[in-house]
Amino acid sequence: MADSGFAPLADAAHDPPPFPPTPDGKYTEAQSGLWGLRPALWVALYIAASLIWLLWGGPLVTAWIGSVLAPPFAHLLTHALFIAASGVFFYWLLYFDARTLQRAARFQDIRLVEFIEQITDAAFIKDRQGRYRVLNSTGANVIGHPLAECLGRDDTELFPAAVARQLVDDDRQVMASGTMHSREQTVALAHGEFLFRTTKWPWRDAAGHIIGIIGISRDSTVLKRTEAQWQRANDELEERVQARTAELTAANQALQDQIAARIQVECALRDSEERFRQLTEHIREVFWVYGITEERLLYVSPAYEEIWGRSAQNLLERPLEWIEAVHPDDRARIHAAHVAKLESGRLDEEYRIVQPDGAVRWIRDRGFPIRDAAGYAYRIAGLAEDITARKLAEDQLRRQQVELAKTSRLSLAVEMASNLAHDINQPLAAIVAYAQACLGLLRQDRIDPRELTGVLEEVAKQGLRAGDIIRHLRDLVHKHPTARTALDLNALIHAVVHYAELELHWGGVTLQLELATPLPVVLANNIQTQLVVLYLMRNAIEAMYETTAEPRSLIVRTALEDPDTVLITLSDSGPGLSPEAAERLFQPFFSTKPGGMGLGLPASRSIIESQGGQLWATPNPDQGMSFHFTLPVYHGYQAPSPHE
Amino acid sequence: MNDATPTVFIVDDDPAVRDAVSLLLRTSGLKVATFASAAAFLGSSAAQQAGCLVLDVRMPGMSGLDLQKQLRAQGCHMPILFMTGHGDVPMAIRAMKGGAFDFIEKPFQGETLLERVREALALDARQRRRQASRAEAQARLALLSAREREVLERAASGQYNKVIAAELGISLSTVEIHRKRVMEKLEAESLSDLIRTLALAKDGE
Numbered sequence: 001m002a003d004s005g006f007a008p009l010a011d012a013a014h015d016p017p018p019f020p021p022t023p024d025g026k027y028t029e030a031q032s033g034l035w036g037l038r039p040a041l042w043v044a045l046y047i048a049a050s051l052i053w054l055l056w057g058g059p060l061v062t063a064w065i066g067s068v069l070a071p072p073f074a075h076l077l078t079h080a081l082f083i084a085a086s087g088v089f090f091y092w093l094l095y096f097d098a099r100t101l102q103r104a105a106r107f108q109d110i111r112l113v114e115f116i117e118q119i120t121d122a123a124f125i126k127d128r129q130g131r132y133r134v135l136n137s138t139g140a141n142v143i144g145h146p147l148a149e150c151l152g153r154d155d156t157e158l159f160p161a162a163v164a165r166q167l168v169d170d171d172r173q174v175m176a177s178g179t180m181h182s183r184e185q186t187v188a189l190a191h192g193e194f195l196f197r198t199t200k201w202p203w204r205d206a207a208g209h210i211i212g213i214i215g216i217s218r219d220s221t222v223l224k225r226t227e228a229q230w231q232r233a234n235d236e237l238e239e240r241v242q243a244r245t246a247e248l249t250a251a252n253q254a255l256q257d258q259i260a261a262r263i264q265v266e267c268a269l270r271d272s273e274e275r276f277r278q279l280t281e282h283i284r285e286v287f288w289v290y291g292i293t294e295e296r297l298l299y300v301s302p303a304y305e306e307i308w309g310r311s312a313q314n315l316l317e318r319p320l321e322w323i324e325a326v327h328p329d330d331r332a333r334i335h336a337a338h339v340a341k342l343e344s345g346r347l348d349e350e351y352r353i354v355q356p357d358g359a360v361r362w363i364r365d366r367g368f369p370i371r372d373a374a375g376y377a378y379r380i381a382g383l384a385e386d387i388t389a390r391k392l393a394e395d396q397l398r399r400q401q402v403e404l405a406k407t408s409r410l411s412l413a414v415e416m417a418s419n420l421a422h423d424i425n426q427p428l429a430a431i432v433a434y435a436q437a438c439l440g441l442l443r444q445d446r447i448d449p450r451e452l453t454g455v456l457e458e459v460a461k462q463g464l465r466a467g468d469i470i471r472h473l474r475d476l477v478h479k480h481p482t483a484r485t486a487l488d489l490n491a492l493i494h495a496v497v498h499y500a501e502l503e504l505h506w507g508g509v510t511l512q513l514e515l516a517t518p519l520p521v522v523l524a525n526n527i528q529t530q531l532v533v534l535y536l537m538r539n540a541i542e543a544m545y546e547t548t549a550e551p552r553s554l555i556v557r558t559a560l561e562d563p564d565t566v567l568i569t570l571s572d573s574g575p576g577l578s579p580e581a582a583e584r585l586f587q588p589f590f591s592t593k594p595g596g597m598g599l600g601l602p603a604s605r606s607i608i609e610s611q612g613g614q615l616w617a618t619p620n621p622d623q624g625m626s627f628h629f630t631l632p633v634y635h636g637y638q639a640p641s642p643h644e
Numbered sequence: 645m646n647d648a649t650p651t652v653f654i655v656d657d658d659p660a661v662r663d664a665v666s667l668l669l670r671t672s673g674l675k676v677a678t679f680a681s682a683a684a685f686l687g688s689s690a691a692q693q694a695g696c697l698v699l700d701v702r703m704p705g706m707s708g709l710d711l712q713k714q715l716r717a718q719g720c721h722m723p724i725l726f727m728t729g730h731g732d733v734p735m736a737i738r739a740m741k742g743g744a745f746d747f748i749e750k751p752f753q754g755e756t757l758l759e760r761v762r763e764a765l766a767l768d769a770r771q772r773r774r775q776a777s778r779a780e781a782q783a784r785l786a787l788l789s790a791r792e793r794e795v796l797e798r799a800a801s802g803q804y805n806k807v808i809a810a811e812l813g814i815s816l817s818t819v820e821i822h823r824k825r826v827m828e829k830l831e832a833e834s835l836s837d838l839i840r841t842l843a844l845a846k847d848g849e
Binding site for chain 2: 421422423424426428429430431434439440444461
C-alpha cells in the first residue's frame with residue numbers, strides 16, 4: 001500500500017481511470033465510515049461477542065467438539081476457532097476500512113480532477129520522479145498528447161529535450177528548496193511557441209515529506225500577444241498623442257514665440273518710442289511733424305521753445321504763428337517754400353526768425369515726406385536747426401576770406417614794388433656810396449685823379465644800370481604779344497565763372513548769366529579777354545561786398561550789338577559810384593577800394609582797346625554799376641593782325 | 645684785450661655796392677674785408693675776428709637773415725648791420741629780433757653808415773673785453789676746491805663766517821683759512837672783488 005492517505009492513481013491502475021470521473025452520487029453517504037459505525041461501537045460489539053463466546057459459544061463448541069475429540073484437544077480447538085474468528089473479523093474490519101478510505105481518496109481525486117479540469121490553466125501533479133500523476137486536459141493539450149498518454153510519463157518523454165531539461169531543473173529546485181517557484185518561460189513546442197507563466201510548489205504527504213510537485217501553468221502567449229497588440233495599440237496611441245502633443249507644443253511654441261516676438265517688438269517699440277521721446281526732448285534741433293491731410297502741425301519738440309523763444313502749445317494751437325516768427329525779409333520766400341513742401345513733402349530752407357525779444361536767429365529747416373504703404377505722403381517730418389552760430393562764423397569767414405584775398409593781392413603788389421625798389425636801390429646805393437667816398441677824399445685832400453676817375457666812371461655806370469632797370473620794366477609792360485583767335489565769348493564767360501566761383505560764394509553773390517545764343521565768335525586774345533572778364537567780375541563782387549544790401553547779384557550779359565560788334569555787360573548791385581568817381585574811374589592809380597592799386601580798370605581798357613573794342617562804365621538806374629566792353633565779330637578768314 | 649685792428653666785413657652779392665661801400669669805409673680809415681656771399685664769409689675765419697658785419701639782406705643762396713641765424717647758432721656775437729634795398733617791416737623785425745645791431749636802407753648817407761659802423765665796432769670791443777674777463781674769472785674760479793667754492797658762494801651771498809662754519813659743519817678757523825685761500829687764488833683784495841669775480845664768471849652761464 002502507498003505511504004499516503006491518497007492512493008496514487010498509478011497504483012490503482014486496474015481501477016477505472018480517474019478521468020473522466022464518474023460523478024456517482026451513491027458514494028456520497030455510503031463511503032462515510034464502516035457503515036457509519038464508530039470504532040468504539042465495533043470494540044463494544046467485539047467485547048460482547050467475546051463474552052457471548054466465553055459464556056455460551058465456548059462451552060457449546062467445546063461440548064460439541066468434546067463429543068468428537070478428547071477434551072484437551074476440544075478446548076484447544078475451541079480457542080483456535082475463536083482466535084481465527086477474531087482474526088477474520090479484524091481483517092475484514094481493517095480491509096473494509098481501507099477500502100472505505102481508498103474510496104474516499106478516490107472520491108477526493110475525482111473531485112480534484114474535476115476541479116482542475118475546470119481550470120483554464122494547465123494543472124498537474126508530478127511525483128518525485130517527475131511522472132505526471134494528475135493532469136488536466138488543458139495540460140494535455142499543451143503537451144500535445146492525449147491525456148491518457150501523458151499520465152505516468154515524465155517531461156523528458158513528453159517535451160523536447162531542451163524544454164524538458166528546464167522543467168526538470170525547475171522541479172528539482174522546487175523539491176530541493178521546498179518553496180513555491182514561479183517563472184515565465186517561452187517554450188518552443190511542435191505546434192508553436194508558447195509563453196507560460198508556471199507556478200510550482202512541493203507536494204507534501206501528511207508527514208510533510210515532499211513527494212512530488214504540484215503546478216499550474218498559464219499560457220500567456222495569447223495574453224502576451226494581446227498584450228503586445230494592446231501595447232502596440234497603446235504605443236501607437238501614445239505615439240499619436242505624442243505627435244499631436246508635439247504638434248500642439250510646436251504650435252504653442254510658435255505661438256509663444258510669436259507672443260515673445262510681439263512682446264519684443266512692443267518692447268522695442270516702447271524703447272524706440274522712449275528713445276525717440278528722449279531724443280526729441282533733448283536734442284538741440286527742433287523736431288516737427290506736419291500732417292498734410294490735417295493741414296496742421298502735429299508735433300513739435302520742446303527745443304522749439306528754446307530756439308524760437310515761443311510756446312510750443314501756442315504753435316500747435318495757432319498754426320500761423322510760425323510764419324509770424326519768420327523774419328519779414330524771409331517771410332515771402334518761406335511761405336512759398338511751405339506751399340511747395342505740401343506738394344513735394346520736402347523742405348530745405350535757411351531763414352531767419354525773430355524771437356519775441358527781437359533777437360534774430362538763423363534756422364535751417366529740413367523736411368522729409370513720410371509715406372503710407374501706398375506711397376502717398378501724408379506727413380512731413382522735419383528738423384529745424386539753429387545755425388546762428390554757424391552763420392555768424394560763415395560771415396566771419398567770408399569777411400576774412402575777402403580780406404585775405406585783398407591782402408594777398410596787396411602783398412603781391414608790395415612784393416613787386418619791393419623787387420623793383422630793390423633793383424633800383426642797388427645802383428643808387430652804389431652811386432651814393434661812391435659819391436660820398438669821393439667827397440670824403442676831397443675833404444681829406446687825398447685826391448688821386450686816377451682813383452677819382454675810376455670811382456666816377458663807376459658812378460656813371462651805376463646810373464646807367466638804374467636806367468636799364470626802368471627800361472626793362474617798360475619793356476615788360478609793353479612787350480607782351482597778343483595772339484588773337486576766334487573766341488566763343490559765352491564759353492569764355494563760363495570758364496571764367498568757374499574761376500570766380502569761390503569768390504562768388506564768399507561774397508554771397510548770386511550770379512545770373514544772360515547769354516545770347518547763338519552768339520557770333522569774336523576775334524580777341526583768349527587769355528587777355530579772360531583776365532578782363534575775371535577782373536571785372538572780381539571788381540563787381542568786391543564792390544558788392546562793401547554793401548550790406550541784399551540780394552547781392554551780378555548779371556553777366558552777352559549780346560550782338562550790331563553785325564560787327566558783340567557787347568558784354570557786367571551789372572552789379574553794389575553801391576555804385578559818385579559822378580566824380582565815375583569820371584576818374586579809368587585814370588591810373590585811382591581806386592575807391594582800400595588797398596586797390598588803381599591799375600586794373602586802365603589796364604583792362606587798354607587791353608580791350610588793343611583788341612579793337614571799347615570799355616566803359618554806366619550807373620544802373622536802380623543801384624550799382626554796369627561795365628560794358630565790346631569786341632569785334634570774327635567774319636571768317638582775315639589777314640591775321642600783326643603780332644610780335 | 646684784443647691787439648688786432650677790428651675789421652668791417654662787407655657781405656653783398658652786388659659788386660658795385662660792395663666796392664662802393666668798401667671804398668667809403670676805407671677812405672674813412674677803417675679796415676675792410678668784402679665777401680660776395682654768406683657762404684664765402686662762413687668759409688673764412690672772419691667770424692672769429694674782432695670787427696663788425698655789414699650785411700645785405702637779400703642775396704641769392706643764403707640770405708642775410710639766414711647768415712645771422714647761423715652765426716648766432718655758432719656762438720658768434722659779432723654786431724651785424726643790415727643793409728636792404730627795400731626794407732619791409734616784418735623783415736626788419738626779424739632782423740632786430742635776431743639781435744641785429746641796426747638796419748639801414750639803401751641808398752644811405754655815408755655818414756650814417758660810418759657812424760653806425762663805428763658804434764658796432766665799439767660794441768664788439770666791449771663784448772670781447774667782457775668775454776675775456778669772464779674767461780679769466782672762470783679760469784680763476786676753476787682753481788678753487790669744492791669746499792673753497794662753497795665758502796665763496798656763502799660769503800658772497802653775505803653770510804658770516806660763523807654761519808658758514810655751522811652750515812658746513814666745520815670750525816670757524818677752517819672757514820677763515822678757506823676764505824684766505826680763495827682771496828689768494830682769485831687775486832681779490834676785498835669781499836666786493838670776490839663778488840665781482842663771481843658775477844663775471846657767472847655772466848655767461
